[in-house]
Amino acid sequence: MSTSEQGGPEQPYHHGDLRRALVAAARALLEESGPEALSLRDVARRVGVSHNAPYRHFPTKQALLAAVAAEGFAALSARMAAVPAAPGLGAPPGPGAPPGLAAGFRCYLGFARDQPGLFRLMFDGTVEKSADPALSAASEQSYDGLRRAVHRIAPAADRAAVVTVWTQMHGLALVTISGQLADDLVRDGGLDALADRAAAILEAGLRMAGAP
Amino acid sequence: MSTSEQGGPEQPYHHGDLRRALVAAARALLEESGPEALSLRDVARRVGVSHNAPYRHFPTKQALLAAVAAEGFAALSARMAAVPAAPGLGAPPGPGAPPGLAAGFRCYLGFARDQPGLFRLMFDGTVEKSADPALSAASEQSYDGLRRAVHRIAPAADRAAVVTVWTQMHGLALVTISGQLADDLVRDGGLDALADRAAAILEAGLRMAGAP
Numbered sequence: 001m002s003t004s005e006q007g008g009p010e011q012p013y014h015h016g017d018l019r020r021a022l023v024a025a026a027r028a029l030l031e032e033s034g035p036e037a038l039s040l041r042d043v044a045r046r047v048g049v050s051h052n053a054p055y056r057h058f059p060t061k062q063a064l065l066a067a068v069a070a071e072g073f074a075a076l077s078a079r080m081a082a083v084p085a086a087p088g089l090g091a092p093p094g095p096g097a098p099p100g101l102a103a104g105f106r107c108y109l110g111f112a113r114d115q116p117g118l119f120r121l122m123f124d125g126t127v128e129k130s131a132d133p134a135l136s137a138a139s140e141q142s143y144d145g146l147r148r149a150v151h152r153i154a155p156a157a158d159r160a161a162v163v164t165v166w167t168q169m170h171g172l173a174l175v176t177i178s179g180q181l182a183d184d185l186v187r188d189g190g191l192d193a194l195a196d197r198a199a200a201i202l203e204a205g206l207r208m209a210g211a212p
Numbered sequence: 213m214s215t216s217e218q219g220g221p222e223q224p225y226h227h228g229d230l231r232r233a234l235v236a237a238a239r240a241l242l243e244e245s246g247p248e249a250l251s252l253r254d255v256a257r258r259v260g261v262s263h264n265a266p267y268r269h270f271p272t273k274q275a276l277l278a279a280v281a282a283e284g285f286a287a288l289s290a291r292m293a294a295v296p297a298a299p300g301l302g303a304p305p306g307p308g309a310p311p312g313l314a315a316g317f318r319c320y321l322g323f324a325r326d327q328p329g330l331f332r333l334m335f336d337g338t339v340e341k342s343a344d345p346a347l348s349a350a351s352e353q354s355y356d357g358l359r360r361a362v363h364r365i366a367p368a369a370d371r372a373a374v375v376t377v378w379t380q381m382h383g384l385a386l387v388t389i390s391g392q393l394a395d396d397l398v399r400d401g402g403l404d405a406l407a408d409r410a411a412a413i414l415e416a417g418l419r420m421a422g423a424p
Contacts, residue, residue: 036248123386123387123390123392124390125390125391125392159397160397160405160406160409160410161409161413163384163393163397163406163410164380164384164406164409164410164413164414166383166387167380167383167384167387167410168376168379168380168383169383170383170386170387171378171379171380171381171382171383171384171386172375172376172379172383174335174382174383174386175335175378175379175382178335178336178337179337180335180337181375185371185372185375193372194372194375194376197372197373197376197421197424198372198375198376198379200417200421201373201376201414201417201418201420201421202376202413202414202417203417203421204416204417204420204421205412205413205414205415205416205417205418205420206413206417208413208416208417208420209409209412209413209415209416212409
């Protein structure tokens with residue numbers, strides 16, 4: 001879009017640019033102090049626009065948070081899609097081959113640790129996914145990626161098995177970013193080892209009991 | 213203790229009674245509006261004592277929240293201890309026998325759903341366990357119960373395997389109380405079925421890959 005945003009030369013944002021800048025500022029504030037403390041006014045201040053400027057893009061704080069969460073799901077999908085495909089059933093990983101679920105578990109954990117505020121926002125119920133079509137679509141696309149990955153491991157896996165894989169890595173991610181694991185389990189690569197063991201247990205379980 | 217609390221006849225609490233009343237009021241407020249909104253002043257008002265009265269038991273809001281979380285871990289331990297013991301390795305459940313991990317998963321999920329505010333407080337890092345010896349002890353006792361239950365299923369299970377079981381049921385509990393599961397997965401006993409499948413997958417995986 002070519003319409004410039006309101007105001008003088010100190011507010012040089014074009015339409016799409018301001019939207020992106022607001023979402024980026026909200027993401028930064030989210031990591032600093034969490035969703036409760038965040039306000040549209042703070043976001044405007046961080047971006048350097050008038051306190052009314054955000055309302056042209058986001059009528060409410062919830063709408064802005066939904067846009068932030070949608071961006072988070074897109075980023076998560078992109079990171080998970082870059083994980084090397086897991087070997088299928090009956091094709092155990094050879095030397096150098098990526099272990100099945102473990103690479104995905106490590107990736108998901110890494111995403112949560114890199115931006116814990118965003119990760120919590122995406123899943124803690126602060127934003128209502130069904131109220132925002134773009135967020136709903138981004139969230140579903142992210143889950144579809146997980147479903148495909150599980151089906152490469154266990155083609156007959158049903159919905160409950162996919163939920164099991166997701167909640168396993170999700171629980172591990174949440175207790176990690178909330179500081180609930182003993183230090184010696186986490187440091188010096190311990191968390192990767194933990195993710196690998198959890199993935200191995202799940203993968204063995206899926207092959208035995210992944211289908212009803 | 214027999215010393216009565218300060219104030220007139222409208223404050224009839226004895227020492228231990230007031231402490232208990234403050235913790236109970238904090239638990240109730242926690243479920244109503246979460247830990248950020250809770251203040252010692254609100255808790256005093258709910259109990260009907262002067263706004264200074266809580267300080268004799270809890271110097272800070274964090275100290276009160278730690279006492280609430282410790283009570284939560286004691287309650288969780290008691291509920292989990294009442295779950296029928298799982299059959300050991302090589303002793304698959306016969307007709308009428310309790311399924312291995314599934315009963316524990318259902319119990320943990322039920323605890324989270326009954327008091328989601330308390331459950332979150334216990335695990336989300338709001339209170340620092342190591343800063344409060346009573347909380348730390350209650351939390352460790354609760355985890356010990358889980359460890360014993362896992363060892364009844366898979367005697368050789370190491371620390372990583374125990375963390376895997378915990379984070380599986382924990383992840384399932386958190387996405388449930390945060391409304392992240394599709395409605396049709398949860399309603400009409402769906403959540404119990406989901407807990408049973410997750411437990412079955414974990415249990416099969418533990419038997420295959422529970423020890424390093």
